[in-house]
Amino acid sequence: MTFPTVTGAHLLPSTGEFAYDTISAVGFQRGSSGFNNATILNFFSSSPGAPTDYTNAITQFQADHPECKTISLVIAWFFDSTDASTCNVYPSTNFLLGEFEQWNGATFAPVNWKVSGLTEQDFPGIIPLPSLPGSANFVYGGTPSDPSVVRCIRDLKSRGFNVVFYPFLLGTSSGFPWRGRITSSGDLSQTATNDVATFMGGATVGDFTPDSVNLTVGYSGNLFDWTYRRMILHYANLCTVAGGVNLFVIGSELRGLEILRGPAWTEAGATDGSGNAIWDYPMVAALGALAHDVRTTFDNLGHTKNTTTLENLIVYSADWSSWMGWQHTTGVGGMAIGGQWPHLDQLWANPNIDFVSFDNYLPLSDWTTAQNGGLDGLEWAQPAPSGGWPPSPSTMSGLGLSGPPTIYSTPYIKGNIEGGQYFNWFYNDSNNLGHGTDPNGTDMQVSLPEGDRLAQARNQYFSGQEILANKQLRWWWNNQHQAVYATSSSGGAWTPTGPHTEWVPHSKSILTLEYGFAACDKSTNQPNVFYDPKSTESDTAYWSIWDPGNEGGYLPRRDDTIQAMALQAVYDYWNTDGNNETVSGVQMLQWTFCCAWNIDARPFPTFPLLNNDWGDSGNWPQGLWINQVTAGRASLPPPAPSPPPSHGSFATFPALSTLGWSTHLKPKFSTAISGHVSGRETRALNRANPYFDIELTYDVLRSAAAYSEVLEIAGFFEQTSGADEPFWVAPPGLSAVAGQLLGTGDGETTVFPLVASIGGYTGPVYGTSGVSTVYLDGAPQPSGWSVSIGYLPAVTFASAPGAGVRVTADFGVLWLCRFTEDVQDFEEFMTMLWTLRTLRLMTVRP
Numbered sequence: 001m002t003f004p005t006v007t008g009a010h011l012l013p014s015t016g017e018f019a020y021d022t023i024s025a026v027g028f029q030r031g032s033s034g035f036n037n038a039t040i041l042n043f044f045s046s047s048p049g050a051p052t053d054y055t056n057a058i059t060q061f062q063a064d065h066p067e068c069k070t071i072s073l074v075i076a077w078f079f080d081s082t083d084a085s086t087c088n089v090y091p092s093t094n095f096l097l098g099e100f101e102q103w104n105g106a107t108f109a110p111v112n113w114k115v116s117g118l119t120e121q122d123f124p125g126i127i128p129l130p131s132l133p134g135s136a137n138f139v140y141g142g143t144p145s146d147p148s149v150v151r152c153i154r155d156l157k158s159r160g161f162n163v164v165f166y167p168f169l170l171g172t173s174s175g176f177p178w179r180g181r182i183t184s185s186g187d188l189s190q191t192a193t194n195d196v197a198t199f200m201g202g203a204t205v206g207d208f209t210p211d212s213v214n215l216t217v218g219y220s221g222n223l224f225d226w227t228y229r230r231m232i233l234h235y236a237n238l239c240t241v242a243g244g245v246n247l248f249v250i251g252s253e254l255r256g257l258e259i260l261r262g263p264a265w266t267e268a269g270a271t272d273g274s275g276n277a278i279w280d281y282p283m284v285a286a287l288g289a290l291a292h293d294v295r296t297t298f299d300n301l302g303h304t305k306n307t308t309t310l311e312n313l314i315v316y317s318a319d320w321s322s323w324m325g326w327q328h329t330t331g332v333g334g335m336a337i338g339g340q341w342p343h344l345d346q347l348w349a350n351p352n353i354d355f356v357s358f359d360n361y362l363p364l365s366d367w368t369t370a371q372n373g374g375l376d377g378l379e380w381a382q383p384a385p386s387g388g389w390p391p392s393p394s395t396m397s398g399l400g401l402s403g404p405p406t407i408y409s410t411p412y413i414k415g416n417i418e419g420g421q422y423f424n425w426f427y428n429d430s431n432n433l434g435h436g437t438d439p440n441g442t443d444m445q446v447s448l449p450e451g452d453r454l455a456q457a458r459n460q461y462f463s464g465q466e467i468l469a470n471k472q473l474r475w476w477w478n479n480q481h482q483a484v485y486a487t488s489s490s491g492g493a494w495t496p497t498g499p500h501t502e503w504v505p506h507s508k509s510i511l512t513l514e515y516g517f518a519a520c521d522k523s524t525n526q527p528n529v530f531y532d533p534k535s536t537e538s539d540t541a542y543w544s545i546w547d548p549g550n551e552g553g554y555l556p557r558r559d560d561t562i563q564a565m566a567l568q569a570v571y572d573y574w575n576t577d578g579n580n581e582t583v584s585g586v587q588m589l590q591w592t593f594c595c596a597w598n599i600d601a602r603p604f605p606t607f608p609l610l611n612n613d614w615g616d617s618g619n620w621p622q623g624l625w626i627n628q629v630t631a632g633r634a635s636l637p638p639p640a641p642s643p644p645p646s647h648g649s650f651a652t653f654p655a656l657s658t659l660g661w662s663t664h665l666k667p668k669f670s671t672a673i674s675g676h677v678s679g680r681e682t683r684a685l686n687r688a689n690p691y692f693d694i695e696l697t698y699d700v701l702r703s704a705a706a707y708s709e710v711l712e713i714a715g716f717f718e719q720t721s722g723a724d725e726p727f728w729v730a731p732p733g734l735s736a737v738a739g740q741l742l743g744t745g746d747g748e749t750t751v752f753p754l755v756a757s758i759g760g761y762t763g764p765v766y767g768t769s770g771v772s773t774v775y776l777d778g779a780p781q782p783s784g785w786s787v788s789i790g791y792l793p794a795v796t797f798a799s800a801p802g803a804g805v806r807v808t809a810d811f812g813v814l815w816l817c818r819f820t821e822d823v824q825d826f827e828e829f830m831t832m833l834w835t836l837r838t839l840r841l842m843t844v845r846p
Helices: 053-064 146-158 190-200 228-241 282-300 410-415 451-455 473-478 560-575 709-719 826-836
Strands: 008-012 025-028 070-079 099-103 108-111 162-171 208-211 216-219 247-252 313-319 326-330 336-341 356-359 432-437 445-449 483-485 495-497 545-548 554-556 595-600 664-668 671-675 681-685 691-697 727-729 736-744 751-753 755-758 761-764 767-776 785-788 794-797 806-819 838-843
Touching: 008 162, 053 146, 053 595, 070 146, 070 595, 146 162, 146 216, 146 228, 162 228, 190 228, 190 282, 208 228, 216 228, 228 247, 228 282, 247 282, 282 313, 410 560, 445 451, 736 751, 736 755, 767 785
Parallel strands: 008 070, 008 595, 070 162, 162 247, 247 313, 313 356
Antiparallel strands: 025 099, 099 108, 208 216, 326 336, 336 483, 432 445, 445 545, 483 495, 545 554, 664 691, 671 681, 691 838, 727 806, 736 806, 751 794, 755 761, 767 806, 785 794, 806 838
């Protein structure tokens, strides 16, 4: 599988206090007895003072995608309620009252986490981040520290990238909701206006002072003012400290707030001074005012707009479902109405907004589990609609394609960019009922649609309803707009009514700030969903298949091919197939800032393999991540056990499914020998614990790209410089321990290092993939203990086990190894591997 063409990409994880930094950092959390051991924050793939994870990741991505010219830096604050009247918008850190240190060229030295005048010491006051459900681990990393953000922006610019600055909101309330859920119960009333004002807050341009010495921004308002305007104006100022950016995003996908109607809203609306239709949408007005203040901030600090060089531009990016307008079903006084109002046209026409932008996750297929893919398969060779819009019900589903019907068809995917659902036809509902037995009788588990989509009962559009079809961006760009709704004279039909909006055709380009596809079966059916079990937003595409998991239950079927095909199809359609257009020097689609979601500041394969260090690593296999080494995304199996951060930044040996179970382990003790005149010898151990020789045997090794076990191992050998660098290994049969005795309580000892027994020998464990259960006298302990990290991992109890109490545990064991031969070139290594299907390793100490 080859890489798709990616000319712009969003850089995650959006959190992590120093995740984007070019300087190594560690953190210390405060416990009851002081500070704990150092936690690596940003150099898992290297060592202190060496290039950080961000540096390694962006260098790796540039090597894989030299065509990429734009990076969108995503920086997260958090929100704790979907009720706008009580919603706090805030930065936070996982090291409240803790300490941070950064590498100063020779050693680590203390630094502060800095965000908008706050440090890690501002507690109480800062809102703490919650833990993952059923875990002591935090659900998110902290907000990136201001100086690290400035250094990242400067580094990206030095590499020749256009930089998009993308402030982002992550939900911390129950279910970890999407930011588009934030709304008010006061639609059509003064309450909606008040709640929007509360959410936005009162921060002004004059409240912020850029600090170019400390690479941060001072805030003269209330230090604990948790509002949206503070967040956006803070980052507008921080971008000036960094030297400016190409595009600044004032927000995205705030759909639940956008569509709130104030008390002056009516179906007909009012008119502006030019006679254009306007409506009372408080959030739309608030976003316009915010855009003005960001522009003022840039202008005051010498970063004026340049549309030629694409610098210091401003955008808001709507959700794909609302960028053209929103359908309201109840009106003033509860009067039943139906129609769509282009509520955002007032923002798109705003002179301080430089592009019309939306996050484009519109569907590019409607493929089912039925024979030949359902209706699209049946209509595969039927003529595509032609001769004007809208098509008739008898022609609207025709695809005009040749060859066998398959979702893996580039012409099929391209044909749905301006075709198919939301262009020629629509479903009345788009509900996904989770996964269950396939209604098409395949006996598979699939993501279950309902209603029209289940029956594939497609609905037609009617003349004048282009603004209802969200893929009609070409029509939208070329025409004036009106509200479309039923009136007493229309007989219930939805028709264009009233004056045109403020939008002027061809006045500015459209861009799709986000686009992307999960590496998940049939993801082109529903690109806007993602698999994340902790979130109530977690879902997979309609009709996608779920396979039995290794530990029971079902997991979404991974599909790297559909992800790569769709990304390439979208790029080709707009850039090489001649489908873009230009009028009076203005492009319809400004591709420069169309960015794929997403790459990561944690380099592949360090992320996702270090799954103990990052809570989202389990989402990687079916996720939207696209950055990976040249061997291809499909070469990496699902995350394997990994070492804790204190064990150093060692790589993890690839876990390949063809590794056999004939693992050989041989201990090696070192002894000192003393000779006596009688001829007798006395031997003494030089080391209490032996080193081991480990031999791994593979049942099969394949070099074909579809399997690539040989390429995986060969690439890993090169990565670790042969025998030079150690790495973690989890050999079959030697990596899981159950009921291991760690010691016996004495009423005082709280720390019990992990040990493992092999036959009659019991020795220390230097690396662990995690402790699942701890027992006291055989009784599982759901709480009261943690895994402490030092030279040896250990179970640490909050209270010492009583005298005589047996402490046992279930945990994973990792072996720190290197290749056996001290000197071995690549050709010799490959010959041995190919001929014997065997690898010889020896353990080393951390």
